[in-house]
Amino acid sequence: MSRECELTGTKPMVGHNVSHSQIKTKRLFRPNLVQVTLHSEALEQDFRLRIAAKALRTVDKLGGLDAFLAKAKDDSLSTKALKIKRDIAKKAAA
Numbered sequence: 001m002s003r004e005c006e007l008t009g010t011k012p013m014v015g016h017n018v019s020h021s022q023i024k025t026k027r028l029f030r031p032n033l034v035q036v037t038l039h040s041e042a043l044e045q046d047f048r049l050r051i052a053a054k055a056l057r058t059v060d061k062l063g064g065l066d067a068f069l070a071k072a073k074d075d076s077l078s079t080k081a082l083k084i085k086r087d088i089a090k091k092a093a094a
Helices: 053-062 065-071 079-093
Strands: 013-018 024-029 033-040 045-052
Touching: 033 053, 033 065, 045 053, 045 079, 053 065, 065 079
Parallel strands: none
Antiparallel strands: 013 024, 033 045
């Protein structure tokens, strides 16, 4: 299981711990990933996704999973999220 958000593609970042004497040691900044179940109203189905807490706030702000995926770019989405986005688009076209 990778440490990557399935909706935004947020990954761990590398940085430094800096002491008072300015000694720098490498460290990782990991995204705050949470396992959530999101409901798609177009598909009338629930999906379990591992997403960043920041992405969850954005999903709530935009009005749900369907609205978030409509605005999201394909290169940042995981394969699971891309499949959901395509299924929503097919359902809307029909």
